[in-house]
Amino acid sequence: MCKILVVDDDKDLSFIICEMLESYGYRATAADSSEKAFELLKENKYHLVLLDINLPEITGFELCRELRRASNVPVIFASARTSESDRIESFDIGGDDYIPKPYSMQELLSRVKALIRRAYGSAEERIIEFGNVRVNISTRTVTKNGGKVSLSLREFDLLSYLCENKNAAIPKEKLISEVWGAFSEVEASTLTVHIRWLREKLEDEPANPKFIKTVFKVGYMLEV
Structure with missing residues (x-):
């Protein structure tokens, strides 16, 4: 299920x-x-952020700049500010779409669907297989030798990210940012423990992994 963060000081509209x-x-x-957005982004992984420009403390533009230093999560700006300069700035700092207020809920929904489709692929089942393991990213299920494998939320998110970036060495910092949240303070040791748990559940020889590989001085890779 895709998680969306709605950042707007209009509580009624957000509801x-x-x-x-x-x-x-x-x-x-x-x-x-x-401030609340930073807290949530620090603790959670989101698939899309809907962001107003006029926020208390700092603007949506500033929040987006900070976010882009740690994450590539898709961002839709939604604002009553409709000048050409605001639209241009929103794209220059890393925004993916811009919808002017007022807007209809159907238009917003269409833009959300389109951006998620571009960023993560179609709604069709996304399945990755390696060895005797089958990972269905769409339904968040994993089987080994035909039997269901029970994974925690973080374990699956980590495995899913490795699957979607298979055969690529991913730095530890990138994995932590994408799995635990853009502003997470999770230590590298926590990632190491979760990798070990995945190996214990999915590899035939966890001490000599065939698929979930350590990349020296970089991070980890799912080799398939």
Whole structure:
């Protein structure tokens, strides 16, 4: 299930947006300030951020700049500020789309669907197989030798990210940012433990892994 963070100081509007998104199968969370948004981004992984420009403390532009230093999560700016200069700046700093207020819920939904589709692929089942392991990213299920493998939320998120970037060496910092959150303070040792748990559950020889490889002085890679 895709998780969406709605950042807007208009609490009533955020509530309506979250209700609409959840009615279409998304998991939506609201933040009414940049400070709250930073807290949520630090603790959670989101698939998309809907971001207002006029926020308390710092602007949505500043929040996006900070976010882009740690994450490539898709960002849609939604704002009553509709000047050409604002639109241009939103794209220059890393925004992916811009929708002017007021907008209809159907237009917003269409833009959300389109951006998620571009960023993560179609809604069709995404399945990765290696050895005797089968990972269904769409349904968040894993089997080994036909039997179900039970993974925690973080274990699956980590495995999913490795699957979607298979055969590529991924730095530890990147894995922590993408799996635990853009501003997470999780230590590298936590990542190491989760990698060990995945190996114990998925590899035939966890001490001599065939698929979940350590890349010296870089991080980890799923080799398939």
